[in-house]
Amino acid sequence: MENQLYLSSSPHIHSGETTDKVMRKVIYALLPACAVAIYFFGLPALMVLLLCTLGCVAAEGISCKLQGRNMTLGDGSAALTGILLGLNLPPSSPWWLALFGAAIAILIGKQVYGGLGYNPFNPALVARVVLLISFPVQMTSWTSPAPLGSDLDAVTSATPLGAMKTAVMLTGKLPELAHSGFSQYLIGNMAGSLGEVSAIALLLGGGYLLWKRIISWHIPVAFIGSVLIIGGIFWAVSPEKYPNPLFHLLTGGLLLGALFMATDMVTSPVTDKGMLIFGFGCGLLTVLIRLFGGYPEGVSFAILLMNAATPLIDRFCRPKIYGQVEAKV
Amino acid sequence: MSVKAMNLKTFKGGLHPPDGKHDSATKAIETCPLPEELVIPLAQHIGAPAEACVEVGTRVKKGSLIGKAKGFVSVPVHASTSGEVIAVEPRLHPMGKALPAIVIKPDGEDCWDENLTGADPETLSAEELKSRILDAGIVGMGGATFPAHVKLSPPPEKQIDTLILNGVECEPFLTADHRIMLEETERILDGIDILRKVLGIDRAVIGIEDNKPDAIEKMAREAASRNIEVQALEVKYPQGAEKQLIDAITGRQVPSGTLPMEVGVVVHNVGTAAAISDAVRLGRPLVERVISITGPGVNTPKNLLVRIGTSLEFLVEQCDGLNGDPAKIIMGGPMMGQAQLSLEPPAIRGTSGLLIFRKQDLPRLESGPCIRCGRCIGVCPIHLQPTTIAAYARLDLFDEAADYHPLDCIECGCCTYICPATLPLVQSIRYAKAAIMAKKRTL
Known part of the structure; x- marks a missing residue:
C-alpha cells in the first residue's frame, strides 16, 4: 500500500476548473454570435468560421510537432482563436484569406512567443490587422445581410461605421444612418464582420461569461463605459458631426472587442485596477480612431495598443498587500 | 441575541472549496479505545523539542511528565495513559521522518497521575494560571501548535484588548472543533474566563463560520451571561487563518512580520480553551484531543477523542477500516494538511484531522502554462x-x-x-x- 501513496504537499484538492474548461466556456459563449452570423450571412459565414477554426487548430498542431513541444490542442485555445478570428472577418472572405489569417494568428500571434500564456498580443487581432493591412480590398468588402430563407441576395454594402467615415469626409456631416435604425443594429441586420453584427447575441455570450466568472466586469464596463462617455461628450458638443454614443455601441466591433477580445486573460492586466485602466484606454483609443483616424473602425488597434501597455499597467497596479500597515494600537 | 440577526463578517479574498463536513459533522465525539502501544514524540509543537526525562522501564501514569520543556518556546510532554516506557528512540513522525519519541506500553488501567491536582481559577493569580498552562503542555490545537503560554506572555509595552477564540474550522472535512463547541461548550467558556484573567482583559469574541448554525446558537446562548461575544462569520476559506480572523472581527491588520499582539489581539483555538480549563481546574495536561477521521477513503467517518500517541492505523480501524485503496493520507485538512508516508505515525497534539483520499478523489497532476487569468x-x-x-x-x-x-x-x-x-x-x-x-x- 505504502508505495502507492502520493506525498505532494498541500493543498490536496483542486477546484476542477482547468484551462481547457475555461476555453470551452468561452467557445460556448461565442456560439450565439456564430449562429446569428450564419443566419444573416448564410453558408459563406459558416465556411469562414470553419476554415479559421480548422486552420488555427492545424497550425497549432503542426507548430507543436515541429518545435517538439507538448501537444497543446487539448487546451482549446487554438480553436477559440480560430472562432474569434472568423468572427473578425467579412462574410465574403475568400478561403485563402481565412487560412492565411489562421496561420498568422497561431504562428506569428502566439507560437513565436512560446505558445499559450506568453503572447503579448491577442492572436486573433494580430491576424486581423495583418490581413487588413495586407489585403485591404478583401478585408473591407462588406455585404449586406441576406437572412437564411429570405430571397434577398447578398449585395455589396458599406458598414455603418464605414458609411459614416465616408460621409463625414466628403460632406463634413453625419449620414442619416448614424441617427436611426438602432433596432436593426441591435439584432445584427447590418453589414459588417461576422461577429460584430448582433449586439444581442454578443451580450448573451458576455453575460454567460460574467455569470460563470470566466471574465470579470472590469474590462467590459470600463471599455464600453468610456466609449459611451467620451463618444457622448463629442456628440453633445457637435451632434451634427459626431454620432450618438449608441451608434458607437451598436455598430462595429465594440461589443465583440469589449466582451471577448479585450478580456483575453493572457493579454490583459491581472488586477482589478489594472483592468479598469486597460478598459478605459481601449475605449479612449477606439473613439479617437473612429472619429479622427484613417480607418473607420478602431477597436482592434485600440486593444492591440493596450495589449502592449499591459506589462506596464501590471507593474503599476500591484495589489495592496495585507499587513503593509503601521500598528494601530 | 438571535443568530439570524447577526451580521456576517469576513475578509477580502479567499474561496469556497467543497465543504465535505456532512460525513462527520453530526457524529458525536466517541472515546477511542486504548491501543497496544503509544508513540509520543518529543517534538509536537513549534519551538525546541522537549527533553526525555524517563527511560526504558520507567512506570508512568496518565499525565505523568515524560519530557521536559527546553527553553521558553517549548512545552513539556506527558504520558497519555498509565503503563511502562518500553522504548525511547526515533520513530516515524507525522513530519515525515524519524524523530525522538517515548514509546509506552499501556497497562490497561488508564489511571491518572495522583500528583496532578486541580484548583479553582478564582483563587490563582495570572502568573499561577500561566504556569499551569505551561506545565500542562498546552499548544495551539488548530494545527499550528504554537505554545499557548508564549501567546499569553506579551511584552509589557503591548496592550492587549481583545481575546479571539477561533471556532471557524474553515478547512473542509474537519468537524472536531464543531463537535467540541456543541458538546464541550462549558469547558470552552471556562477556558475563556481563565484566558481573560491571564491577559487581564474583558473582551472575548468567539468567531464561528456560518455553516455551523447549531454551534453559533449554543455558544451564543451560553456565552451571553458571561459577557463573551459570539461573531458569526461568512463561510469562506481561509476564514480561520489567524490574520484573516483578526481582520474580520476587529478590522485590524497585523503588520507584516509581526504577531497579533502587535494590534492588541491574542487568538486561541476553541479546543485550546477547553484544554486550558482542564489544565487549571483538574490539573490535567494535554494528553488527548478530538480528531475528525474522515474522507471518502474511510468506511465510517467519526470524531474521536484520541490519546496522543495513538497510531493513525489504529484510528482508521476504529472507523471500520479503509474504503478502497488509499492514495493520500493527510494529517489535517485538505487545504493545508500534511501528506503522510503511511498510517504508522502517531496522532499528536496538533492533529485536527485524519483524511483519507482514494485515487479518484485527487486532482489531476500535470500543469500547463499560466494563462494570466489573475x-x-x-x-x-x-x-x-x-x-x-x-x-x-x-x-x-x-x-x-x-x-x-x-x-x-x-x-x-x-x-x-x-x-x-x-x-x-x-x-x-x-x-x-x-x-x-x-x-x-x-x-
Missing part, C-alpha cells in the same frame, strides 16, 4: 501575486521574487486550488520562502 491574485487573502512569485521561484530568481513579499504568504493554498493551469503556485512560493530565509540567515 484568479490567484483575486483569492489570495494576503493580496499577493502568487503567479509572479512562482514564476520567479521557478527560475531561482529569489531577489526578484522577494520584491513581491513571499514571506507574507500564509500558505493557505488558495492559489494552487484555483489555478486553471494547475500550477503548483503555493509550492513554488514555499520554495522561494525557504531560499530567501536561508539567504537572510547567512547575511
Whole structure:
C-alpha cells in the first residue's frame, strides 16, 4: 500500500476548473454570435468560421510537432482563436484569406512567443490587422445581410461605421444612418464582420461569461463605459458631426472587442485596477480612431495598443498587500 | 441575541472549496479505545523539542511528565495513559521522518497521575494560571501548535484588548472543533474566563463560520451571561487563518512580520480553551484531543477523542477500516494538511484531522502554462501575486521574487486550488520562502 501513496504537499484538492474548461466556456459563449452570423450571412459565414477554426487548430498542431513541444490542442485555445478570428472577418472572405489569417494568428500571434500564456498580443487581432493591412480590398468588402430563407441576395454594402467615415469626409456631416435604425443594429441586420453584427447575441455570450466568472466586469464596463462617455461628450458638443454614443455601441466591433477580445486573460492586466485602466484606454483609443483616424473602425488597434501597455499597467497596479500597515494600537 | 440577526463578517479574498463536513459533522465525539502501544514524540509543537526525562522501564501514569520543556518556546510532554516506557528512540513522525519519541506500553488501567491536582481559577493569580498552562503542555490545537503560554506572555509595552477564540474550522472535512463547541461548550467558556484573567482583559469574541448554525446558537446562548461575544462569520476559506480572523472581527491588520499582539489581539483555538480549563481546574495536561477521521477513503467517518500517541492505523480501524485503496493520507485538512508516508505515525497534539483520499478523489497532476487569468491574485487573502512569485521561484530568481513579499504568504493554498493551469503556485512560493530565509540567515 505504502508505495502507492502520493506525498505532494498541500493543498490536496483542486477546484476542477482547468484551462481547457475555461476555453470551452468561452467557445460556448461565442456560439450565439456564430449562429446569428450564419443566419444573416448564410453558408459563406459558416465556411469562414470553419476554415479559421480548422486552420488555427492545424497550425497549432503542426507548430507543436515541429518545435517538439507538448501537444497543446487539448487546451482549446487554438480553436477559440480560430472562432474569434472568423468572427473578425467579412462574410465574403475568400478561403485563402481565412487560412492565411489562421496561420498568422497561431504562428506569428502566439507560437513565436512560446505558445499559450506568453503572447503579448491577442492572436486573433494580430491576424486581423495583418490581413487588413495586407489585403485591404478583401478585408473591407462588406455585404449586406441576406437572412437564411429570405430571397434577398447578398449585395455589396458599406458598414455603418464605414458609411459614416465616408460621409463625414466628403460632406463634413453625419449620414442619416448614424441617427436611426438602432433596432436593426441591435439584432445584427447590418453589414459588417461576422461577429460584430448582433449586439444581442454578443451580450448573451458576455453575460454567460460574467455569470460563470470566466471574465470579470472590469474590462467590459470600463471599455464600453468610456466609449459611451467620451463618444457622448463629442456628440453633445457637435451632434451634427459626431454620432450618438449608441451608434458607437451598436455598430462595429465594440461589443465583440469589449466582451471577448479585450478580456483575453493572457493579454490583459491581472488586477482589478489594472483592468479598469486597460478598459478605459481601449475605449479612449477606439473613439479617437473612429472619429479622427484613417480607418473607420478602431477597436482592434485600440486593444492591440493596450495589449502592449499591459506589462506596464501590471507593474503599476500591484495589489495592496495585507499587513503593509503601521500598528494601530 | 438571535443568530439570524447577526451580521456576517469576513475578509477580502479567499474561496469556497467543497465543504465535505456532512460525513462527520453530526457524529458525536466517541472515546477511542486504548491501543497496544503509544508513540509520543518529543517534538509536537513549534519551538525546541522537549527533553526525555524517563527511560526504558520507567512506570508512568496518565499525565505523568515524560519530557521536559527546553527553553521558553517549548512545552513539556506527558504520558497519555498509565503503563511502562518500553522504548525511547526515533520513530516515524507525522513530519515525515524519524524523530525522538517515548514509546509506552499501556497497562490497561488508564489511571491518572495522583500528583496532578486541580484548583479553582478564582483563587490563582495570572502568573499561577500561566504556569499551569505551561506545565500542562498546552499548544495551539488548530494545527499550528504554537505554545499557548508564549501567546499569553506579551511584552509589557503591548496592550492587549481583545481575546479571539477561533471556532471557524474553515478547512473542509474537519468537524472536531464543531463537535467540541456543541458538546464541550462549558469547558470552552471556562477556558475563556481563565484566558481573560491571564491577559487581564474583558473582551472575548468567539468567531464561528456560518455553516455551523447549531454551534453559533449554543455558544451564543451560553456565552451571553458571561459577557463573551459570539461573531458569526461568512463561510469562506481561509476564514480561520489567524490574520484573516483578526481582520474580520476587529478590522485590524497585523503588520507584516509581526504577531497579533502587535494590534492588541491574542487568538486561541476553541479546543485550546477547553484544554486550558482542564489544565487549571483538574490539573490535567494535554494528553488527548478530538480528531475528525474522515474522507471518502474511510468506511465510517467519526470524531474521536484520541490519546496522543495513538497510531493513525489504529484510528482508521476504529472507523471500520479503509474504503478502497488509499492514495493520500493527510494529517489535517485538505487545504493545508500534511501528506503522510503511511498510517504508522502517531496522532499528536496538533492533529485536527485524519483524511483519507482514494485515487479518484485527487486532482489531476500535470500543469500547463499560466494563462494570466489573475484568479490567484483575486483569492489570495494576503493580496499577493502568487503567479509572479512562482514564476520567479521557478527560475531561482529569489531577489526578484522577494520584491513581491513571499514571506507574507500564509500558505493557505488558495492559489494552487484555483489555478486553471494547475500550477503548483503555493509550492513554488514555499520554495522561494525557504531560499530567501536561508539567504537572510547567512547575511
